[in-house]
């Protein structure tokens with residue numbers, strides 16, 4: 178794992194955008210893996226700026242999102258589909274038919290998971306997968322206990338994850354209990370992975386990750402099994418690593 182430590186969230190977002198834009202300029206038909214949550218918002222803002230000010234085009238790019246809540250109406254403001262449309266897709270020149278997100282409302286969740294994984298295999302591999310990380314080490318919605326071999330599947334969200342995400346909803350009760358997520362193995366199929374971590378609330382998770390104990394207890398640790406992962410962490414997220422001289 179290649180680790181880049183930067184000053185703050187802004188710099189993390191800028192460095193991530195540089196890497197992503199380089200990928201797209203080298204291969205305009207790139208397949209990108211995208212994440213939701215607060216972490217990639219700065220990256221998406223930079224991508225929009227790059228498109229509007231420097232003409233970076235996503236016309237031929239295809240994207241896969243990591244996950245989607247189970248049961249939320251697809252037009253619910255907190256669905257990840259709407260999150261992606263609002264924060265990125267509608268502000269760049271990507272074709273909506275090139276953007277893939279699990280269907281959280283599918284009648285048969287098993288069929289939806291198989292369909293999504295098959296789509297990744299058909300259109301992919303993902304050239305560059307963007308990841309954030311939960312405070313409990315989840316990537317996508319692969320909560321602790323998820324197997325390394327997991328493909329796209331349904332998962333029950335941890336209480337800590339629901340609490341962390343409650344800030345986007347009216348109340349904790351409204352946060353869905355389940356989600357469909359790409360699995361660990363689906364993520365590791367990507368050619369390159371870019372993991373972003375910002376802020377003090379991620380310091381413990383970054384420390385655990387860099388301790389390099391590969392275990393289901395901390396799903397992001399499986400990233401050590403991949404040959405091309407870059408972690409961009411800001412000072413606050415890296416604080417405990419520095420403090421303990423890991």
Ligand SMILES: N[C@@H]1[C@@H](O)[C@H](O)[C@@H](COP(=O)(O)O)O[C@@H]1O
Nearest residue numbers: 212213214215216309310311317
């Ligand atoms: N499913 C998402 C993840 O893809 C994200 O990386 C993580 C961290 O979120 P944040 O970036 O808001 O800290 O949790 C969310 O619930």
